[in-house]
Amino acid sequence: MELFVGTDIVEVERIKKAFDANSKFLERLFTQKEIEYFNSKRMKLPHIAGFFSAKESISKVLGTGISGFSWKDIEICHDEKGAPAVILKGKAKNIADKKGIRDIKLSISHTKTYAISCAIAIGGEKNDSADLKTDERS
Structure with a gap:
């Protein structure tokens, strides 16, 4: 098994400038669905920044950055308890499948000025015996 971790932080102002431009x-x-979620919020920009950060974190878990797939191949939603959840589609899902990643856990937090996220996944079968050092002198 292999652990994959990605984190990201973004300034809400940076997202505002991109949004305005x-x-x-x-x-x-x-x-x-993500846009509908943003539209349901009174203060949209911190949520947009949080989802942007989350997609960046997930792309780091995949080991590619946002490259080789579309931003929309990663969808952020919420489970029945309101926790953020990840749906991978298209090429992003293919990359995850190749790494043996079946689920990605996600945490997103934001203030009026910053959004931060952390994504964690477990995947890939690893042969633990290959990690053992052996003494060949015996």
Whole structure:
């Protein structure tokens, strides 16, 4: 088994500037369900920044950064208790499958000025005996 960890922090102001400068910012990076979630919030920008950070963290878990797949291949949602959850699609799912990753745990936190996230996954079968040092002198 192998542990994969990714973290990210982003300034909410950076997301605001990107949002203000590009009318397609949300549509390019987020799924319709994610956009609906943002629209349900009074203060959208910290939530947008949190999801942006989460996608960055997940891309680090996958070991690729946001490369080789679309931002929309990672969807952030919430479970029945309100905890953030991850849905991988398309090429991002293919990358996770190749690494043996079946589930990614995610934590997101934000203030008015920063958003931070941490993603953790377990995957890949590893032969533990290969890690053992042997004494070949016997």
